Amino acid sequence: MLRQIEAWEDRDRNAGADLETSLTLADTAEELAAVLSPHVHAPYFGRMQVNIGGRTQALYIGKHAFQDLKGPHHVVSWESDVGGLFYQTRTEWTTPTRLRGTVLHKRQLDVRDKTLLRVSDLYDARAGGETGAREQVLIERLGEASTTGMRDVVQTLQPEQNDAVRLDAGRNCVIQGAAGSGKTTIGFHRLAWMAHPERRQHQADAAHCMVLMPNEILADYSRKVLPGLGLDAVTVTTPERWALGFLGVEKMTLEDRTLHLLLTDRDTTRRKQAWLRAKALGSARIEEVLRRHLRDRLQGNARATHLEQRSEYLGRTVTYRIDPPALALLIAQTVQVDSRLGYRHELTRQLHAHFAAQSGADAGDAAAQATWQDLLGRVLRQVFLGLQPVTETRRLLADPQRLQAIGADLLTRHQLHALTLDPLAGVPRARTASIDVVELPAILTCYALLSGIGRREGRALHEYAHVVLDEGQDYSPLMYRMMARATRPGHISVLGDLNQGLHGYKGPNDWREVEQVLGGAQVATLTRTYRSTREITAVAAQIAQTYNRSGSPVVGVDRSGEAVRRSEGLGLQGLAGEVRSLLAAGHRNIALVTRNVLEADRLSPALRLHDVDAQPITTEQCRYRGGVVVLPVHYAKGLEFDACVAVNADNDHYDPAVEYERRLLYVTVSRGLHALSLHAPGALHDLLKPPPPLHPVLA
Numbered sequence: 001m002l003r004q005i006e007a008w009e010d011r012d013r014n015a016g017a018d019l020e021t022s023l024t025l026a027d028t029a030e031e032l033a034a035v036l037s038p039h040v041h042a043p044y045f046g047r048m049q050v051n052i053g054g055r056t057q058a059l060y061i062g063k064h065a066f067q068d069l070k071g072p073h074h075v076v077s078w079e080s081d082v083g084g085l086f087y088q089t090r091t092e093w094t095t096p097t098r099l100r101g102t103v104l105h106k107r108q109l110d111v112r113d114k115t116l117l118r119v120s121d122l123y124d125a126r127a128g129g130e131t132g133a134r135e136q137v138l139i140e141r142l143g144e145a146s147t148t149g150m151r152d153v154v155q156t157l158q159p160e161q162n163d164a165v166r167l168d169a170g171r172n173c174v175i176q177g178a179a180g181s182g183k184t185t186i187g188f189h190r191l192a193w194m195a196h197p198e199r200r201q202h203q204a205d206a207a208h209c210m211v212l213m214p215n216e217i218l219a220d221y222s223r224k225v226l227p228g229l230g231l232d233a234v235t236v237t238t239p240e241r242w243a244l245g246f247l248g249v250e251k252m253t254l255e256d257r258t259l260h261l262l263l264t265d266r267d268t269t270r271r272k273q274a275w276l277r278a279k280a281l282g283s284a285r286i287e288e289v290l291r292r293h294l295r296d297r298l299q300g301n302a303r304a305t306h307l308e309q310r311s312e313y314l315g316r317t318v319t320y321r322i323d324p325p326a327l328a329l330l331i332a333q334t335v336q337v338d339s340r341l342g343y344r345h346e347l348t349r350q351l352h353a354h355f356a357a358q359s360g361a362d363a364g365d366a367a368a369q370a371t372w373q374d375l376l377g378r379v380l381r382q383v384f385l386g387l388q389p390v391t392e393t394r395r396l397l398a399d400p401q402r403l404q405a406i407g408a409d410l411l412t413r414h415q416l417h418a419l420t421l422d423p424l425a426g427v428p429r430a431r432t433a434s435i436d437v438v439e440l441p442a443i444l445t446c447y448a449l450l451s452g453i454g455r456r457e458g459r460a461l462h463e464y465a466h467v468v469l470d471e472g473q474d475y476s477p478l479m480y481r482m483m484a485r486a487t488r489p490g491h492i493s494v495l496g497d498l499n500q501g502l503h504g505y506k507g508p509n510d511w512r513e514v515e516q517v518l519g520g521a522q523v524a525t526l527t528r529t530y531r532s533t534r535e536i537t538a539v540a541a542q543i544a545q546t547y548n549r550s551g552s553p554v555v556g557v558d559r560s561g562e563a564v565r566r567s568e569g570l571g572l573q574g575l576a577g578e579v580r581s582l583l584a585a586g587h588r589n590i591a592l593v594t595r596n597v598l599e600a601d602r603l604s605p606a607l608r609l610h611d612v613d614a615q616p617i618t619t620e621q622c623r624y625r626g627g628v629v630v631l632p633v634h635y636a637k638g639l640e641f642d643a644c645v646a647v648n649a650d651n652d653h654y655d656p657a658v659e660y661e662r663r664l665l666y667v668t669v670s671r672g673l674h675a676l677s678l679h680a681p682g683a684l685h686d687l688l689k690p691p692p693p694l695h696p697v698l699a
């Protein structure tokens with residue numbers, strides 16, 4: 001590898017016939033050298049002995065493919081089809097040249113800093129197959145301390161995770177998995193796999209892909225995995241930030257008044273109404289309602305449009321004109337064409353054809369177009385008059401009669417009724433111009449129908465090559481519709497856990513609904529969790545089993561660790577003592593997870609009085625930099641720490657009768673890798689009591 005890099009970096013060798021060719025060659029060579037360089041320290045992590053067409057040979061598997069031009073030292077990349085065999089239980093395959101291949105032996109090579117540290121044989125056909133060492137390697141890797149960013153798991157990818165990464169390219173997929181099953185990690189690995197040239201027509205250019213994470217803190221945490229997977233160019237953001245940016249209203253304040261009401265209002269009827277209203281707003285049927293509404297509005301604007309323009313074309317005077325019946329026809333045709341680029345683009349195309357017919361010109365002739373351009377602009381302004389996505393969507397949603405008139409056959413009676421209610425009237429609004437998260441998908445839909453949707457490149461809108469949606473249980477069906485519209489067909493990968501849905505009022509009822517709105521998707525379920533020790537997983541499972549919707553039990557990798565610490569009746573001093581004791585035990589990254597922001601805000605300065613410096617993470621602008629942190633559960637979601645302290649983990653803070661609260665508690669206790677401490681000023685939560693001791697005979 002070093003020899004190859006040297007050759008690439010040698011400018012004299014990359015000389016072309018002329019200066020320009022030489023520069024291009026040198027640039028390309030430098031780029032190749034830069035891509036290969038990081039892999040010199042650990043060029044491979046696996047070796048397979050295979051028999052292909054009767055010849056036995058060794059294949060080395062690494063994070064990056066390497067073709068040794070002057071010797072026999074090749075490395076195949078883990079994303080290649082043959083590299084995938086390293087993780088699979090399958091041992092036979094057929095090469096592209098139709099030769100039969102058989103895997104005889106698999107070996108894990110722990111290489112760091114150009115040093116081979118250890119060799120573990122994973123599979124040996126002559127000695128009876130799997131050796132069991134794969135589990136051992138995994139357990140050791142999981143026992144390592146946490147970092148401040150998401151890690152790549154290429155070396156220890158497990159067979160079921162590998163299958164999820166390699167679900168058919170070109171088909172949407174939904175990957176369901178419990179907390180710590182590696183979903184988010186797998187989403188990024190799937191993207192790396194999609195970016196590999198072997199995906200042929202489905203290959204996704206990383207620069208044209210996007211990953212949507214639930215909040216900025218997690219987006220920042222997960223960006224750290226990108227370089228190791230060769231995905232530096234991928235956009236990682238949150239759905240709200242992306243949508244506001246795309247709509248050009250990033251200055252508006254984003255609020256979630258439904259969540260505010262659900263968390264603070266004790267009136268059950270109002271909570272139910274807010275929930276149903278949010279659900280109705282996120283229904284995929286809203287797309288069709290908006291379609292009908294916009295069609296009528298465009299037709300209404302066209303009604304009085306008599307416009308004409310005289311121009312000189314090829315030495316003669318042409319009168320271009322359009323009258324209401326002609327425009328009505330063009331609009332009817334426009335709305336029928338379901339263009340991703342929107343009505344404005346399609347109507348422009350139709351108008352070009354209309355005026356071209358009047359002058360006998362070719363609709364694509366730029367010189368001819370210039371002669372009717374002014375009139376075309378006037379027609380568009382008239383037709384789209386007053387159609388601003390934010391105001392237009394709000395106007396429609398605030399008009400029960402109009403909704404009834406165009407949506408009676410699309411929405412249920414309950415949905416229509418829910419849309420007419422205003423349960424949020426008492427919830428304060430932001431002082432500045434704002435958008436609510438539950439109305440955002442409808443506004444985005446309105447924009448998409450009028451002006452198109454996709455990846456902006458200058459003034460053009462392109463499809464995303466592949467989009468990964470993390471925490472997919474929190475996206476409304478309408479948002480799924482829009483993401484599918486913005487993306488190449490079959491190129492959406494969804495990761496989620498129905499059991500961790502913290503925003504059920506926005507999310508889908510189940511994955512079938514997602515499958516339906518996406519127009520088909522493969523669904524895979526991850527059955528194992530990797531993050532936490534056996535002791536921590538047992539506590540999380542005890543909570544999850546009270547509402548488990550995914551249908552599969554949570555099975556953790558059987559890694560033993562410290563006993564879960566339970567402290568009842570301890571105040572702030574006790575809590576500070578607990579943190580100090582975790583630090584003394586060698587844990588570096590420790591999270592104190594609270595039920596809400598206010599508690600976290602108060603806890604940080606209070607702990608300082610007891611000599612514990614815990615950084616608060618209480619807004620999306622905060623970044624996780626490691627050490628001891630205090631954060632509310634909704635920001636802790638997706639992050640992980642060496643040790644987690646569940647603060648105020650009692651019935652008062654997590655109402656046992658409310659499923660949503662139990663979900664929050666599940667998220668809280670599932671954040672620690674190695675240690676969990678449950679803390680309450682009084683009695684611990686009902687679901688966190690220690691399991692009864694085993695009967696002496698069983699023990």
Ligand SMILES: Nc1ncnc2c1ncn2[C@@H]1O[C@H](COP(=O)(O)OP(=O)(O)OP(=O)(O)O)[C@@H](O)[C@H]1O
Pocket residue numbers: 138141142151153156157158161177178179180181182183184185186497500530531637638639640670
């Ligand atoms: N095959 C693996 N080898 C090593 N570590 C793994 C493997 N799979 C998962 N992990 C580790 O398990 C932890 C959980 O992974 P990840 O955060 O992707 O899970 P998740 O399912 O998205 O969790 P959550 O639902 O809580 O956000 C991470 O530390 C990850 O590095």
